[in-house]
Amino acid sequence: MEQIAISYHFGKEEFHIIASAELVPTVEAVIRSLIPNAQFGTGRLLQAQAAWEGEGTLTVQVDLDGLSWNYRDLEILDPRYNEFDRERRIKERVRMGTQRVLEQTFNLAPSPWGILLGVRPTKLVHSLLDRGFSPEEVVTQLETVYGLSEEKIELILPVVIKQRKYFHSSPNQPVSIYVGIPFCPTRCSYCSFAAYPLGSHGHLLPGFLQGLKLEIAAMGRLLDELGVEVETIYLGGGTPTTVQGADLEELLNLIREYLVTPTTCEFTVEAGRPETLTRETMHILRNAKVDRISINPQTMHQATLDRIGRQHSVEQVYTAYDLAREVGIPIINMDIILGLPGEKWEHVEETLRQIAILQPDNLTVHSLAIKRASRLKQEAKEIQIAQEEGEAMANLAKKFASTWGMSPYYLYRQRYILGDLENIGYAKPSLESRYNIQMMEERQTIIALGGGGITKLVAPDLSLVRLANPKCPATYSQQIFGDLEAKIDQIRKHLLV
Numbered sequence: 001m002e003q004i005a006i007s008y009h010f011g012k013e014e015f016h017i018i019a020s021a022e023l024v025p026t027v028e029a030v031i032r033s034l035i036p037n038a039q040f041g042t043g044r045l046l047q048a049q050a051a052w053e054g055e056g057t058l059t060v061q062v063d064l065d066g067l068s069w070n071y072r073d074l075e076i077l078d079p080r081y082n083e084f085d086r087e088r089r090i091k092e093r094v095r096m097g098t099q100r101v102l103e104q105t106f107n108l109a110p111s112p113w114g115i116l117l118g119v120r121p122t123k124l125v126h127s128l129l130d131r132g133f134s135p136e137e138v139v140t141q142l143e144t145v146y147g148l149s150e151e152k153i154e155l156i157l158p159v160v161i162k163q164r165k166y167f168h169s170s171p172n173q174p175v176s177i178y179v180g181i182p183f184c185p186t187r188c189s190y191c192s193f194a195a196y197p198l199g200s201h202g203h204l205l206p207g208f209l210q211g212l213k214l215e216i217a218a219m220g221r222l223l224d225e226l227g228v229e230v231e232t233i234y235l236g237g238g239t240p241t242t243v244q245g246a247d248l249e250e251l252l253n254l255i256r257e258y259l260v261t262p263t264t265c266e267f268t269v270e271a272g273r274p275e276t277l278t279r280e281t282m283h284i285l286r287n288a289k290v291d292r293i294s295i296n297p298q299t300m301h302q303a304t305l306d307r308i309g310r311q312h313s314v315e316q317v318y319t320a321y322d323l324a325r326e327v328g329i330p331i332i333n334m335d336i337i338l339g340l341p342g343e344k345w346e347h348v349e350e351t352l353r354q355i356a357i358l359q360p361d362n363l364t365v366h367s368l369a370i371k372r373a374s375r376l377k378q379e380a381k382e383i384q385i386a387q388e389e390g391e392a393m394a395n396l397a398k399k400f401a402s403t404w405g406m407s408p409y410y411l412y413r414q415r416y417i418l419g420d421l422e423n424i425g426y427a428k429p430s431l432e433s434r435y436n437i438q439m440m441e442e443r444q445t446i447i448a449l450g451g452g453g454i455t456k457l458v459a460p461d462l463s464l465v466r467l468a469n470p471k472c473p474a475t476y477s478q479q480i481f482g483d484l485e486a487k488i489d490q491i492r493k494h495l496l497v
């Protein structure tokens with residue numbers, strides 16, 4: 001049978017797993033990542049076992065339907081590995097073995113990301129460099145332990161090396177701030193964020209802003225009391241520029257008053273939807289010294305914009321961009337999405353050609369995640385085309401970005417992402433968004449205010465505690481008055497350690 005170039009199997013396979021209690025979730029996770037509709041209990045027998053030998057080597061065996069994958073790991077004897085790494089290695093090898101027997105059994109193409117199932121593959125590379133492995137040794141490990149393709153290794157390593165110069169010796173000095181504004185003009189069809197349409201939820205905005213102002217002031221006072229500096233501030237959502245006029249001015253001034261410190265070097269507003277970007281709004285952003293905004297076309301094809309519910313025109317993207325340059329916003333990012341409904345390679349090429357005229361400083365290339373409930377249930381052939389096209393589109397975006405002098409500086413993955421790809425942020429030299437790096441790599445405490453914000457308290461050993469604000473603006477404005485004191489106390493305790 002001809003090998004098809006996709007890494008998923010859509011059948012309803014059943015598996016009976018025999019493994020130690022610690023390994024069963026690992027095996028199940030690998031199966032689900034390749035066979036989303038898999039069931040567990042009875043069915044094909046999959047057996048996984050691991051054992052340490054006398055001299056400290058690890059042996060792993062995974063069996064499925066008469067196929068056997070065996071490995072004797074000598075690399076783990078390297079003294080730079082600690083007990084935690086040795087425990088983790090058992091699961092990594094079992095993941096590799098399970099993946100390999102499934103690939104053979106169901107005729108699947110190996111994922112270019114190997115056994116890295118998580119959202120943040122860069123974190124692994126950072127942890128290897130932290131342990132003292134050289135970049136050359138990391139390349140070998142990515143290939144042999146984690147099964148990454150050459151292309152992904154060439155992508156990930158320079159990104160990680162670029163990011164490391166932005167890390168600080170303490171995760172809590174300085175910190176960064178996220179402010180979530182969970183409103184949008186309309187809701188895009190693919191949206192998975194906290195985004196309430198202004199038309200139906202606009203009446204909640206005044207109460208939401210009242211709560212947010214309280215939270216900003218309280219957090220600012222805490223940081224001031226503790227002498228904690230703020231490196232970056234990021235307004236996201238939603239679309240923060242759905243807040244307009246005097247409300248926006250007051251909000252940004254409050255942020256400047258309470259949250260900007262001498263160390264603050266980046267103030268981003270995810271302006272997002274171009275129809276919110278009037279001349280007045282642009283002046284308000286510039287007067288508040290916002291130095292980075294996103295104007296996100298997603299595509300420069302009107303028919304697609306209409307189809308995905310954006311309700312703005314291509315012309316409005318151009319107008320907003322020109323206004324941003326005219327008022328002197330220093331850094332402009334543009335987001336595009338590969339794989340939007342009805343879009344082929346030619347559409348992406350045309351979008352990139354139009355963006356080339358504008359010359360933004362950053363370009364963020366998202367690949368559409370294939371929704372489990374819908375597209376994964378369709379024919380494998382269709383997904384195969386999507387995978388191949390996705391890869392070609394991503395290569396095209398990379399080529400355009402590189403001709404504009406940009407290179408990748410952060411990346412992350414999603415489950416069932418088009419073409420088994422990744423989302424990549426490109427930037428011109430020295431114009432990388434520090435917030436994006438800190439948020440993605442989780443090496444800095446990010447204090448989140450507003451709707452849907454998730455605070456990440458990072459300890460010196462890089463362990464994390466998350467605190468979530470309600471997404472719904474009505475719930476947020478009802479709860480924030482009662483919850484704020486406890487949140488401030490918890491953050492205070494964390495920052496004092």
Ligand code: SF4
Binds near residue numbers: 183185187237272
């Ligand atoms: S603009 Fe962004 S946040 Fe708002 S609805 Fe569309 S995808 Fe969601």
